[in-house]
Amino acid sequence: MGLRERVNDALKQAMKDKDTTRLGTLRLINAAIKDQDIARRGTDNDTGCSDGDILAILGKMTKQRQESVRAYEEGGRLDLAQEEQREIEVIEEFLPRQLDEEEVAKAIDSAIDKTGASSIRDMGKVMGHLKENYTGQMDFGAVGPRVKDRLCA
Structure with missing residues (x-):
């Protein structure tokens, strides 16, 4: 349903x-x-x-x-x-379960691997992948800076 x-x-x-x-x-x-x-x-x-x-x-x-x-x-x-x-x-009640910090970190790592992101220029690809697969399960306002930190490191 x-x-x-x-x-x-x-x-x-x-x-x-x-x-x-x-x-x-x-x-x-x-x-x-x-x-x-x-x-x-x-x-x-x-x-x-x-x-x-x-x-x-x-x-x-x-x-x-x-x-x-x-x-x-x-x-x-x-x-x-x-x-x-x-x-x-x-x-x-209608939203899926929110991911915890560890699950969010794994999702970010997975998205970076799947999109082949290597620099900050690829941040849009990573965020697009996350939004496509994890909508409603994480706060993308908080995830964005974490993705940026991972790509800049």
Whole structure:
């Protein structure tokens, strides 16, 4: 079952359970997916969102909410921070397990080997390979500097 179907099934279940927080978050996910589908209309890639695209959307939504949690906590609005945290938990149900530091290091080494990268000029190839194979499993903002360090060493 694809991610889109999993989200829709969870949405239906949240409606039955009358879980308003979960329902609202799932509706936001659905709206983001549909926005991406609409943006693709009329382009060469008019097939709609793939699971990889949906993982990218979910990752972006998680990151936005994590930033909101930090901002709310700094502003003393713990109630709003908790609400954002609950949304993060719902979104993360659909994301694959995050890789730990050791697994990320192995993935970087593997990507460098498979792409034949030898200098910083090849960083785009390595990052492309990682995004293709590990979308939703690692924070690419944190991985980029690690790849750069490996290629410069």
